[in-house]
Amino acid sequence: MKKKILMVYPETPMTYWSFKYIMKLVGRRSAFPPLGLMTVASLLPDRFDVTLVDMNTEPLKEKTVKQADLVFVSAMMIQKESFDRVVALCNRLGTPVVAGGPYPTGSHRDIAGVDHFILGEAETILPRFIEEWERGEARPVYAAETRPDITKTPAPRFDLVKHRHYTTMSLQYSRGCPFNCEFCDIIELFGRVPRTKTPAQFVAEMDALYRTGYRGPLFIVDDNFIGNRRNVKELLAEVARWQKEREYPYMITTEASVNLADDEELMDLMMDAGFNKVFLGIETPVAESLEHAGKKQNLKGSLLGGVERIQRRGMEVTAGFIIGFDSDPENVFDLQIDFIRESGIPMAMAGLLIALPNTRLYRRLAAEGRILQETSGNNTHSFSTNFIPAMDGEKLVRGYKRLISQIYTPKEYFGRCLTLMERMPRVRVGRGAYSFWTILLVVRIFLSSVFRQVFSSYGGEYLRYLAAAMRIRPGMFPKAVKMALFGYHFIRITKEILAADDLSASIESLRRGLRSRVDRALTGRLEDIVHDLFALDREVFGREFIAAARKKYRMLHDDFHGAVGEAMRKLSEDMRSYIDAMSLSMRKTLDARSQTADSIREMLAYCRILKQRARKKYRYLSRDFRAYFDEAYRLFEMRVDAFIRDCEGRYISGE
Helix, strand or coil: CCEEEEEEECCCCCCCCCCHHHHHHHCCCECCCCHHHHHHHHHCCCCEEEEEEECCCCCCCHHHHHHCCEEEEECCHHHHHHHHHHHHHHHHHCCCEEEECHHHHHHHHHCCCCCEEEECCCCCCHHHHHHHHHCCCCCCEEECCCCCCHHHCCCCCHHHCCHHHECCEEECCEECCCCCCCCCCHHHHHCCCCEECCHHHHHHHHHHHHHCCCCEEEEECCCCCCCCHHHHHHHHHHHHHHHHHCCCCEEEEEEECHHHHHCHHHHHHHHHCCEEEEEEEEECCCHHHHHHCCCHHHHCCCHHHHHHHHHHHCCEEEEEEEECCCCCCCCHHHHHHHHHHHHCCCCEEEEECCCCCCCHHHHHHHHCCCECCCCCCCCCCCCCCCECCCCCHHHHHHHHHHHHHHHCCHHHHHHHHHHHHHHCCCCCCCHHHCCHHHHHHHHHHHHHHHHHHHCCCCHHHHHHHHHHHHHHCHHHHHHHHHHHHHHHHHHHHHHHHHHHHHHHHHHHHHHHHHHHHHHHHHHCCHHHHHHHHHHHHHHHCCHHHHHHHHHHHHHCCHHHHHHHHHHHHHHHHHHHHHHHHHHHHHHHHHHCCCCCHHHHHHHHHHHHHHHHHHHHHHHHCCHHHHHHHHHHHHHHHHHHHHHHHHHHHHHHHHC
């Protein structure tokens, strides 16, 4: 009987590049398939029965885990929470876990519950692990000692995923990057010497994907597709021939360095091969920051000019930008906003600099004593860095919030879309890309974009944009609609990121006020304690605040509830501390010899009113919030009831 291998790809949280707000609108479940696990699966012997569960497209069931003899799980750092839940489930069910990929490779010493680690690229070490595991002699850690020859890597197991669940399918051509950016972990994972597949090998993978029936967008996942220019030019000639023979079934996207703009031959070859979009790591228009970060390839010419040359060749540019370099000037936020506006880059991902493990940046900052904590890998949502920045931290975060709120206003986003369309020639889309299902998807995109945005808060801005697009480039109107749909995602996620942070900040402000009351509760008079309690009632459980908080919370995607929930849990903890302090202080007041029947009667009245008001406000809380305050509320009632009973006993005995 065949051994059963289960491969699990953890859920990716909401990010700018997850495009989760678009998925439901276009009838898809995720943007990209887990190419790494599909490749690892192809390395396994045929004697194994392999199943893959992508938790972004389907749930991971206990039954599936129980049936497996071994579970492989791969993750990026941003998937840590979901990764931990997968490992915990396997541990509970007694199924051994093998972990690999970027996150385990960089942080395996901090990960618990994993039976075996595959660190680095799997080609050279996976066979040894399998052999030893079948003998019952598998070791905890297997680390690649050499870079594999990827010309011998088999094609990914496309049969393990349903391509209809994804907006885009993926392939890999090369690994490694020739540059040496201080903040990047790619060169640590894959080295600085780009290794490439052969043209015949890559085209064979395209053939394998084509035979599945898939047509449409194709993402070449290389971190720098043009790292080896000589080899990539040979490849592109073969890809162009293959695409032409099949009437261009694939619209290809990839990642590259900015120096692509300096090679006209390379850009022409990419256009002939069906490339229509490229991601560039621009990072910053500040030359000193680029120099300091080791990104010298971006200093060889005008960044704006390079972007425009690529756009005018026919490829849309998307790009990443970073805030928080040591050399960033005070006006870096305005410089970034101006650059993004002038560049005509609609999809611009701006994030705070974070120090990833096993990077030159991390090692330098650690040596300088500036590392504060490990990072989640998400540099757009937490509004914090994991190190002490050169710029004042509050100023950095405040400027970053202003940056993302500005670039993703509807006016700014649609303006960049129009700039792009003015520059680009009409993009070739071959008839081969239009299967019946693809045509249905295009229609759905159009309808989703129109209905979601015409009736949104920026419906007027959206209609003006479509009118301008028809006037400027009527032949690119479908692209204008598609970019608008992406804009829906970016505008909404930015709004929610800021709303979640605002709500968390409001809760944190309440916490600070509550903590300041603890000392007063321990030392104040009864009248002061009661006054504070009524003030707390108005501030924390006031109807206006609760209603506003509930509205903000419900508008957030589930992925943003975690940060708000953490703030709520901390507030609840502080409330319990305050209740303890209040109770102790009131007890001391009651025990004082000066207490009279009148004062005890007054205390009873205060306590009964407080109990009544607390119960009323607790019931007013929505289910979203009530769970966070259950324990604090029960503690309050228990302490107040005990105090009332004591007061009544003393009052009766005094009478």
